Amino acid sequence: MLTADLKRISDDLDFINHADTNALVTTGSNMGLIRTLADRINAVLNKTRRLQITQAEQNKQVRQMLTNLTHDIKTPLTVARGYAQLLKEGSADQEQLGKILNNLQSVDHYLHYLMDFNLIQEKSVSLDLTRVNLSALVQQELFNAFDSLTARSVTVEPRIQTGVEITTDRTMMSRIIQNLIGNWLKYADESAWVELNKGEDGRIHLDFGNKTKGGAVDVDRLMERFQTDDQSRTKIRSTGLGLSIVDSLVDSLGGSMNLESAGNGIFLVHLLLSDILQSSELSLIRV
Numbered sequence: 001m002l003t004a005d006l007k008r009i010s011d012d013l014d015f016i017n018h019a020d021t022n023a024l025v026t027t028g029s030n031m032g033l034i035r036t037l038a039d040r041i042n043a044v045l046n047k048t049r050r051l052q053i054t055q056a057e058q059n060k061q062v063r064q065m066l067t068n069l070t071h072d073i074k075t076p077l078t079v080a081r082g083y084a085q086l087l088k089e090g091s092a093d094q095e096q097l098g099k100i101l102n103n104l105q106s107v108d109h110y111l112h113y114l115m116d117f118n119l120i121q122e123k124s125v126s127l128d129l130t131r132v133n134l135s136a137l138v139q140q141e142l143f144n145a146f147d148s149l150t151a152r153s154v155t156v157e158p159r160i161q162t163g164v165e166i167t168t169d170r171t172m173m174s175r176i177i178q179n180l181i182g183n184w185l186k187y188a189d190e191s192a193w194v195e196l197n198k199g200e201d202g203r204i205h206l207d208f209g210n211k212t213k214g215g216a217v218d219v220d221r222l223m224e225r226f227q228t229d230d231q232s233r234t235k236i237r238s239t240g241l242g243l244s245i246v247d248s249l250v251d252s253l254g255g256s257m258n259l260e261s262a263g264n265g266i267f268l269v270h271l272l273l274s275d276i277l278q279s280s281e282l283s284l285i286r287v
Contacts, residue, residue, distance in 0.1 A: 001029070001031075002031070002034070005027055005028075005029040005031065005034045006034075008025075008026070008027060008028075009025050009027060009034075009037065009038060009041065012024075012025040012026060013025060013041070016045065022049065024041075024042040024045060024046075025038050025041050025042060025045075026038070072106070073107055073111065075106075076102075076103035076104070076106035076107050077103070077104075077107050079099065079100075079103045080099075080100045080103040080104050080107070083096045083097070083099055083100040083103075084100060087100070112178075112182070127169045127172070127252070127253075128169050128170070128171065129167055129168065129169060130167070130168075130169075130170055131165060131166075131167055132165065132166055132167070132168050132170050132173060133163070133164070133165050134164045134165060134166045134168075134173070134196065134204065134206075134273075135160050135161060135162050135163060135164045135165075135196060137170070137173060137174065137177065138158075138160055138177055138194060138196055138206070139158065139160060141174065141177040141178055141181060142156060142158060142181070142194070145178075145181045145185075148185055149181075149184065149185065149192075152184075152185055152188070153190060154184055154185070154188045154190065154191070154192055154210075155190065155191050155192070156184070156191075156192045156193065156194065157191070157192070157193040157194075158193070158194055159193060159194065159195040159196070159197075160194065160195070160196045161196055161197040161198060164196055164197070164198050164204060165275075166204055166273060166275050167275055168253050168273075168275075169253065172249045172252070172253060173249075173253070175245070175249060176246050176249050176250060176271070179243075179245055179246050180208040180246060180269055181208075183208070183210075183243070183269070184208070184210050187210065187212050187267065188210035188211065188212070189210070189211045189212050189213045189265070190211060191210065191211050192208070192209065192210035192211070193207075193208075193209050193210070194206070194207065194208050194209075195207040195209075202275060203272055203273065203274060203275075204272070204273040204274075204275065205270070205271070205272060205273075206271040206273060207268060207269065207270050207271065208268070208269045208271075209266065209267065209268045209269070210266075210267055211265050211266060211267075212265045212266075212267050213265065243257075243259070243269075246269070246271075250271055250273070253273065253274070254273075254274040255271060255272050255273040255274055256271075256272045257269065257270065257271050257272075258270045258272075
């Protein structure tokens with residue numbers, strides 16, 4: 001009887017492995033051990049199928065994101081090419097030159113999303129850990145973005161503790177900072193601030209805050225990949241990857257990210273970073 005029960009479960013598993021089915025293993029046995037075995041096998045099958053559904057949905061979202069980015073890159077590039085042709089023919093004016101610049105900036109914006117997505121894929125394999133002066137890195141990225149922030153009339157108040165160092169992947173850390181500055185460029189209303197300090201526990205606190213024109217936003221929704229608080233196509237449209245990328249990169253470096261939004265229009269991104277000394281301490285990037 002025991003042999004027959006095990007053969008039935010084995011046959012069910014063989015069928016499930018070779019067919020596109022949601023079937024589960026079955027047993028007519030009254031033996032508690034056999035029924036427990038069948039239940040646990042079915043629990044594994046159900047968990048695997050849920051993971052497959054989740055992965056399929058994520059793959060669908062990635063394909064849609066790439067489709068959107070391809071379309072959104074093509075449009076401003078076509079417009080810029082048209083105005084560049086007018087410039088070549090000598091009929092372009094300052095307004096047309098401004099449109100060329102704006103459309104090329106849009107292309108740059110979307111290409112950065114593609115670069116970020118590629119970065120996540122690459123860094124899921126290995127990290128390049130070095131000793132980084134985080135205070136200097138934040139200041140350098142603020143300097144690099146000064147013209148863009150000024151053009152958007154965003155005034156930034158730096159509250160940066162000097163000499164804060166961290167062992168990390170410099171490329172990933174730079175992209176984290178750049179993405180958060182990019183969030184200012186999309187949503188900040190007049191003022192923003194960045195605060196960096198190292199706590200007594202040795203953990204590093206890096207906060208990016210800004211005022212927004214609207215009220216409180218759904219921060220849980222913003223933490224979901226491909227979600228954005230601005231779906232308007234009248235301005236540079238976010239694919240919803242920015243904060244998701246920051247969250248993934250921070251997590252891969254052993255840190256954490258939290259968002260806060262208040263009704264008075266204050267939006268905060270809190271990063272808690274660990275000084276990583278061994279790559280074995282890292283968690284996997286959430287792709």
